[in-house]
Amino acid sequence: MKHDQDFIKRQNRLTVFEMIKNHNPISRAMIAKQTGMSPTTVGRIVGELTEQGYILESEQVSEGLGRKSTLLGMVDASVITIGVELDRHEISVGVVDLQGNLVHSERHDRTVEETPAVTVQRIADVLNGMLNRNIVERKQIVGIGVGLPGIVNNDNGVVVFSVQLGWKNVQLGESLEKLTGLKVNVDNELKVKALAEQLKGSAIGSSRTALLGFGNGVGSALIVEGEIYRGEMNSAGEIGHTTVDPNGTLCECGKAGCLQSYITIPSLLQEANQIAPIQTVEELFAARDTGERWAIHLIDRALTYMAITVNNVVCMYNPDSVIFSGELADKFPDLYEEVKERCMSRFVWEPLQDSFRFVRSELNVAGVMIGSGLLAQTQFFKLD
Template sequence: MKKHDQDFMKRQNRLTVFEIIKHQQPISRAAIAKQTGMSPTTVSRIVGELTEEGYLLETEQVSAGLGRKSTLLAMVDAAVLSVGVELDRHQIKIGIVDIQGNVVAGDTYPRSADESAEVTLKRIGAEIDRLTKSNQIDCARLIGIGIGLPGIVDNDTGVVIFSVQLGWKNVRLAERLKEITGYDVAIDNELKVKALAEHMKGAAIGSNRTALLGFGNGVGSALIVDGEIYRGKTNSAGEIGHTTIDPNGMMCDCGKAGCLQTFININSLLSEANKIRPVRSIEELFEARRAGERWAVYLVERALMYMAITINNVVCMYNPDSVILSGELADKFPEIYEEVVELCFTRFVWEPLRGTFAIMRSELNEQGVVIGSGLMSQNCFFALE
């Protein structure tokens, strides 16, 4: 075996042991060896390294049957912190995330839709600095930054290939933000990191095949298969918002006509609403619907119908056991959940697939992308160490 292959296996073994302890703590060295098939010597070496570096602690001893007592291992939650960032058209969310995915400090900052990449990245750097200082965060424990954003992302090189919502193309985000902050930076599509968060500590725990759908400023999806995010060849799997529904339909921000998201996303809904009367926010549109204004009822119910159609199409393509509804529309207006579920099972879900999957709300809601981004950064750190 070549040296680089040996180094890769060592890194993978280290990450595997770390993840087992994180999710199954407290746990013994013997139990880890049994699960992984690694030798007790290898497990002890990795545990020793992680303990020496301050990531693990040994807890009380317990009796394992009639044999020797085993020392149990647990994580030191604050030993490692990372920065999770959600970058969207109109706002930036930043959170400091611990090993268990808890946000120990965070804030939200407005962003103008036409703000350049350089201005945005400098602002992120400045706000991270302010956030850590105001919350007395020990920066020696910060191991990196993770960013989730809408669009096509090369997660290996840290380049934003194309983001309609941000108006960015070929932005070397990870490289530039590292220059600004000094921290290693990992980036990915926002729904993929949110799916990671839901899988690790949210609605997708225990699921073998989960489809996460995002309805908000855009429309997209992410698929988790056996604990891994399905990416496709160019990490663009799941971009269902730009599937064509009506070639003679409304123009999408991407330059095509009749994309699925033009029937659902917030910008399109507000654009249609403003043909009737001035509507400044999605909240105003839903208020008009609750007041029984026919045009508002039509726009919202049409959007809900297309959400149900989207669920049917995704279920037909991927046959998941769970579907998670997420995004700004689902988070801000939880009442639409019941309506979408009813539409799915009374009108749109293909008969043979009814009863084969559950439709769930996101458990992490508006924190999902920040948590997932922070955990992504930690995964990169422990894989490379």
């Protein structure tokens, strides 16, 4: 019974906090009305949050019959979290305020051969550098969120398996907590990015959002009524390793014919180098633009598989919004229109063509940092 009561108190606190954060300015009466909590419970929680410096009271407004209510808002700088994105070739670290604004960010190169221990130390060094330069105050930081490609046990911060990073069973959360002294939350990069897009980006107001990411890997994430759909192992959405051709190209995961073998930047460059010395994906697209038939074929095939992926996700999840994102989408904005045209003209099942919005990512390269920072904030207010 005590456990249940504590859980309810934490959830109520988080609910009130999220209401004020997402709908400010808002009155205590409106929070009580929309959440079903008693005015006494709302008043107690608001009092705690005000005393701790997270919210402030603003002007009074009339709410009928001559009564006036005080509106509540957030103190954006009262809580800061650090949002981190780990990718094959980059470490990105950002400072995220209570409204999900990225107030500072840095990007640092990393190599594929870099060990987990080195990467964790470098994240800690970047944070220390921010503190030394007075970019953020230590007392403001309530946690760190890390988003990365692969399967993550988000309950204990373990990277179960990441093909892109070459990691397996890495105790990332525990290691980073020891170095920084801060609470660390680790999750899949697309899951936190989808959360950020729904709260701050292209899917505001959506009740069922599917995000697709095409870049160094291929993946998806689903947000249902504001909650991340995780599956049994937090691996829901790993569409990059669905089989599209059992006799096809070998994937770096060890299977043959995985979807991502035909779309990702590394796989495209690997095939391109069988014909010409291509070092970057920009060179590959430049070859297509000059009329090189082999480059036209590779990119055309990738776009076809992207459109097929959209159809498959729409058929499986029936979302109201599908977000097109990832490094390829960021580097080549015209791909959005090319994929959209293929979806609607050739691949999306006709009864579902008008059932969803196909939109670009609005947060782009900042999405994972913002989503990771927001995840850390959510966990902080649940536990505090």
